[in-house]
Amino acid sequence: MGLATFLERTWSGIAGLVKPRSASSLFRLADQYRHEGRYEDAAELITEGLRVSPNIAVGHLLDAYLHVVFREMPAAKASFRRVLALDPYHPRALFGLARIALEEGDIEGCRPFLDRAIQYFPDFPEAKALQEMVVTWTAPVVGASAAVGAISTERLRLPPGAHDLVLTHADGTLVFAQGSEERQKHLGLHMTQVYRIASATLARAGLGAMRRGVIEGSGETTFLRSDGGVILGVALAREVEVGAGLVQVGRLWTDLNIKA
């Protein structure tokens, strides 16, 4: 046997042993890795699977999920849209786009995605939970303000270092906020969204309506209080303990003469 024939047979044998994996098997393994938290490994398999078969919806769906995990929202949105281009009624892609619209503050844009997802897949508890949450929401009126009694910031017992004091209605209408106009807008919108989503979470867990909240960032801690009608928030130093911070926000609540 000549060298060329030997090499040809050897290569043929190796190629026969190392069969290329199908896209579906790559995606199946990628999904398993995703469930195990092996996102980097999953991402490699998805890229390979989509290279082999670029028109499989589940591949683009997994790609979108990983972009969300990596907080790459524009890329996630594009991948969810690719799924819908292949399968216009894919409930998981519709749900993914609804969640991105929600975090962008686009409540009106979120609703149709949830409605369509549930219309075509009625047994979808995640979508129903968000649909029930947003059904009563109205888009906050940016720039609008309404008074709750007379607010006199001079007589407030603001603790040392306190800032970002904000009072907003549960519908998002800003009553009062410290800082620049831009910061006031962000504070009001964020407080409202946190209150709404936290309230829905507490209600789903059967615990009742949100009364108090504590949000710890690496730089400072925000304390919240609500009676269901208005939400009061203030940022204090990070090292303030939960109990002490809630006492401080309670004093501000009293000073603002909010009737609980």
Place this chain on the structure above:
Amino acid sequence: MADPQIPADSKPPGDPTAPRPSRAQAFRETLSELTRLDGVRGGLIVTPDGLVITSELPPRFPVEALAALAATLGRELELGASRLERGAFRTALFSADDGTVFVGGSPVGYVTVVADRNVNNEGVRTALGRAVDRLRGTWRVSPV
């Protein structure tokens, strides 16, 4: 949810023979430590896309719905901290008349704990902070 054990993929420095716990194993252990605390009814770890990685909740709890809301809440807390330049979101608690929900943020996802009304808030928050730090340690790529 089934969360199969996966083989160790590397070994820790200083002990070449000891297997390194998998990320999935770390998730389960982290949650288990929290749910053993007094007054804690249960909890779950959910990725930002809403996938439940592991959960320890009583049977009556609607896991999927709670996961969707917890992921949405976790993202809002992350985004708010970023927009308001408050540093990275770490933990939060929200209390109601009948109990409290705690949320911890990490690149991997959100740890959510459901607790009784009279739970030691400071104690759970401290334990949750440790859990979040542990989850951050399992993350080997740079989060955005």
